[in-house]
Amino acid sequence: MPMAxxxxxxxxxxxxxDADVVIRDLAGDGDHYAARVVSRSFEGMSRxxxxxxxxxxLGGRVGGELHALQIETAVPQPETNQ
Amino acid sequence: MSDAQNRIxxxxxxxxxxxxxxxxxxxPQCGFSSRAVAILDRLGAPYQTVDVLQDPxxxxxxxxxxxxxxxxxxxxxxxxxxGSDIMMEMFESGELQQLLGAEA
Numbered sequence: 287m288p289m290a291x292x293x294x295x296x297x298x299x300x301x302x303x304d305a306d307v308v309i310r311d312l313a314g315d316g317d318h319y320a321a322r323v324v325s326r327s328f329e330g331m332s333r334x335x336x337x338x339x340x341x342x343x344l345g346g347r348v349g350g351e352l353h354a355l356q357i358e359t360a361v362p363q364p365e366t367n368q
Numbered sequence: 369m370s371d372a373q374n375r376i377x378x379x380x381x382x383x384x385x386x387x388x389x390x391x392x393x394x395x396p397q398c399g400f401s402s403r404a405v406a407i408l409d410r411l412g413a414p415y416q417t418v419d420v421l422q423d424p425x426x427x428x429x430x431x432x433x434x435x436x437x438x439x440x441x442x443x444x445x446x447x448x449x450x451g452s453d454i455m456m457e458m459f460e461s462g463e464l465q466q467l468l469g470a471e472a
Contacts, residue, residue, distance in 0.1 A: 333454050334436075341437050349437035354400070357453050 288316030289352050294344065301343030302327055312356070320356035329361045372429030380443040385415035385468060388430050389440040393417050404440040404452040407459050413468040444468065 291309040298307050298321065306324040321340065328336045336359035341348050348355050380386060385408070391397030393405050408415050420427035420439055427439070434441055434448045442449040444467055449455065458464035 333457065334448065334450050337450065337454065338435060346437070349431070349439075355438075358457070 289319075289347070290316070291319060294319060294321065294352070294355075297345070297347075298323060298340060298343045302339065306362070312354070317352070318354040319352070320358070322358045322360070324360045324362050326362060328359055333359065370429070372425040373433055376426060376429055376433045379418060380446050383416040383443075384445055385413055386443050387415060387417045387440055388420055388426070388443075389417050390419070390421050392419055397421060398439075400438070400452040401440045404442065404455055407452075407455050407464070408442075410459070411465060411468050 291311060295307045295309050298305055302323065302325050304325050304327065308322045310320040310322075312318040312320055323336075323340055328339070331339070337357050340357050340359065344352065344355070387393075387401075387404055387408060389396060389398075389401035389404060391401055393409075396402035396405050405417070418426060420430065430439065430441055431437055436448070436451065438451050440452055442451075442455055449458070449464075449467070455464060458467070
């Protein structure tokens, strides 16, 4: 069953409160999304652990009702004042 | 460990570079698996593939084994590397080339 991007965003934010989440609908069918998640909490975690944190936030939906979710994770870069 | 878990452990131990995927390297059955194969082909290192569509036990088992809900999954020297998104990121940064010991 398709999921709304807002719902995906809400679930990720609920588990990773400081996350900056951007969801893109890749195919326009409500079933293929890309999520970019930026969070301070990822600091010091391997990429696998970062992605696992996002999968965990979505509570088993990825691979099930959410067929395709491309994930990109990052730690926020300190802002430079120029 | 269940039978499937033992079989997976055996596969990743015996193959230096192995991709668990949907379909075969020649005929991938999913866009993400296709992307993973394209990356490995580009790097030119010899690799094995396991078609999880032919083996429901492995298909379910690999998700538990890696604690990772999606396929494809890449293993190098017994270590879980990630799915196609991580492979792409590592390819773009040059880390995957290094990991696979590829010339490129």
